[in-house]
Amino acid sequence: MGNLPFTTEQFLQVFESYNGAIWPAQWLGYLLGIAAVYLAVAGKPNADKYLNRMLAFFWIWMGVVYHMLFFAGINSAAWLFGALFVVQGVAFLLINRTDIKLHYGYRNDLYGITGGVLILYAMVLYPLLGHLLGHTYPRSPVFGVAPCPTAIFTFGLLLWTRSRVPYWLLAIPFLWALVGFSAAFSLTIYEDTGLVVAGLTAVILLVRRNRAIKSRAAVRESVI
Numbered sequence: 001m002g003n004l005p006f007t008t009e010q011f012l013q014v015f016e017s018y019n020g021a022i023w024p025a026q027w028l029g030y031l032l033g034i035a036a037v038y039l040a041v042a043g044k045p046n047a048d049k050y051l052n053r054m055l056a057f058f059w060i061w062m063g064v065v066y067h068m069l070f071f072a073g074i075n076s077a078a079w080l081f082g083a084l085f086v087v088q089g090v091a092f093l094l095i096n097r098t099d100i101k102l103h104y105g106y107r108n109d110l111y112g113i114t115g116g117v118l119i120l121y122a123m124v125l126y127p128l129l130g131h132l133l134g135h136t137y138p139r140s141p142v143f144g145v146a147p148c149p150t151a152i153f154t155f156g157l158l159l160w161t162r163s164r165v166p167y168w169l170l171a172i173p174f175l176w177a178l179v180g181f182s183a184a185f186s187l188t189i190y191e192d193t194g195l196v197v198a199g200l201t202a203v204i205l206l207v208r209r210n211r212a213i214k215s216r217a218a219v220r221e222s223v224i
Contacts (some may be wrong), residue, residue: 004072008187015146018070022145025061029144032057033076033123033153039099039102040160041123050105052092052156060089065159066147077104081176086164088172098175101161110206118198122153129191141189148192155202166208174199 019026036054039047063085086098106112108147126149130140143149151173158165177199184192 002066003184004186005076007017008189010074011187012135014070014074015141016078016139018066018145019071019140019142022065025145026142029058029142029150030123033119033144036157037119038158041106043105048102048104048144050095052096052102055154056089056092058089058144058154059085059092061145062147063089066145080175081147083181084172084175091149095166096154098164100157101163102165104157104160105162106160107162111159111209114201114205115156118152118156118159118202121198122149122156123195126152126191126194129194130189133190134189135189135191147176150187151176152195152198155198159202159205164213165206167207167210170203170206174203 032054036051039051045052063082067078067082067085072082106116123143126143127137127140130136133140141148143153154173155177156169160202177195180192181199184190184195
């Protein structure tokens, strides 16, 4: 178990208690996820603001309800994780009030396809793989209310943006990807290995795109 202060059984018991206590919030999580995908693909007016608010809701909920109220019972570090998740949620809310605009919209390119794969994994393949590995509901993480699948979904949705994504908006999700990956093998929650793959892939692609956008802007300015 490494240096983790809890066992796999305790970890799964937390999810059992958590899923039972918050029911039927899991349905709300999936409904919001489906709505987010629809808004991003359809390009509805004000979709960007709504999508940021949905992501903010996910992260603040997980920070307060999952980490602080449940996970903290077996791991004192959950208070720190919870605080960071709340900060991430607030960041998604505040970005609507800044000059930085995240313009969401699916495109049939490397970013769009990769983002779609991550979203599919988070909402569909993650629970199916978990079931095959013996992590059946309610003793399993659920998209929209559990950190790992929801972080994967966040990376996927950010890949569907058409503008530069500020690095500070990626810091906490990427940190959680590293934490989740290290725990995946210790706790034998192997479906969480997809989290670090999602984090590394999304960050590499988004950094690459940010640099390309910055370079194009510099060329335009030099021409002017």
